[in-house]
Structure formats: C-alpha cells, structure tokens
Amino acid sequence: MRNLKFKKKKLIALLFLVSNLLYSQAGGGGTIETKITGWTATLKTSLNAGVAAFAIVGAFLIFIQYMQGNEQAQKNFIRFVIGLGVFGLVDVITHVFI
Template sequence: MKNLKFNRRGLIALLLPMGNLLYSQGGSGAGTIDAKISGWTTTLKTSLNAGVAAFAVVGAFLIFVQYMQGNEQAQKNFVRFVIGLAIFGLVDVITHVFI
C-alpha cells in the first residue's frame, strides 16, 4: 500500500466534518444528556421485558418437552425454572420502578 500524504488543505477538509460532528454532539447542554439517558432507560426496560418473555417461553417449552418424554428430572427442573423466572421477573419489576 502506498504511503498517503495529505497536504494542509486536504487534512482540514478531512477533519472538518469530524469537528462539526463532535461540536453538534456535545455542546447543546443538559437536554441532550437527558434525552440520551431516557433513551437508554427505555432500551433497558424493553430489553429486560424481551428477556423475561423469551426466558418464560423457551423455559416452559423445554420443561413441557421433558415432562412429555418422562424425564425424571423434569420436576426439579420445573422448580428451578420457576425460581429463575421469579428472580428475573423481580429484577425487571425493580428496574421499572426505580428507573
């Protein structure tokens, strides 16, 4: 690969859009920070809801398949599944209350 050489005008033309992006991202005050935090909390809440739902559906299906196959460990796994779902759901509820 050839060595790339920039003259001063080319370097300024390259860095100008980056400086403009950084200036527009950081200089507008607390409103954008609050908006970003609000967006992050919404994303976190949605992700936790999706995680709990996926855990519940997949876990219930696996326990059902174990029962249908006559697995001896199915009852113990069901108790573990319910405890795990309760903990995961409790974390979700706490997140929704405090965030």
C-alpha cells in the same frame, strides 16, 4: 493487496469515529437527559424481552421433558419457576426505580 484492505478498514473506522464526534459536537447528539431517557427505555424493553424469551423457551423445554418422561423434569420446573421469579423481580425493580 492485503495491506491495502487493512488500511481501508482503518480509514473507514477513523472516518466513522470523526463523523460521530462531529455529529455530537454539532448538537445532533442531544442532551444528556435525552440520552439517559433513551437508554432507560432501551433497558426496560430489553429486560421485558429477556423475561418473555426466558419464560417461553423455559416453559417449552420443561414441557418437552415432561412429555418424554424425564425424572428430573419436576426439579427443573422448580428451578425454572425460581429463575423466572428472580428475573421478573429484577425487571419489576428496574421499572419502578428507573
């Protein structure tokens, strides 16, 4: 019974690959330009979401450290600002050149 499940997984994976290949060959995949445009939009959105998540989570953690009276909070805040600056700069460069 175990071998039967393993064969079904392989068959499903093979059917998925074949159907994906047929879809792209039949013109459903789009041109290279449209694919690249889609990828760049996804990259830009992902970077924006990453910067926002880094800023929100980092600021919350630094705030908690300050409230607890942690002695390392000031050093961590400086590291956080530098990291956010670098991450934001990569995001800006990506938006300008892509």
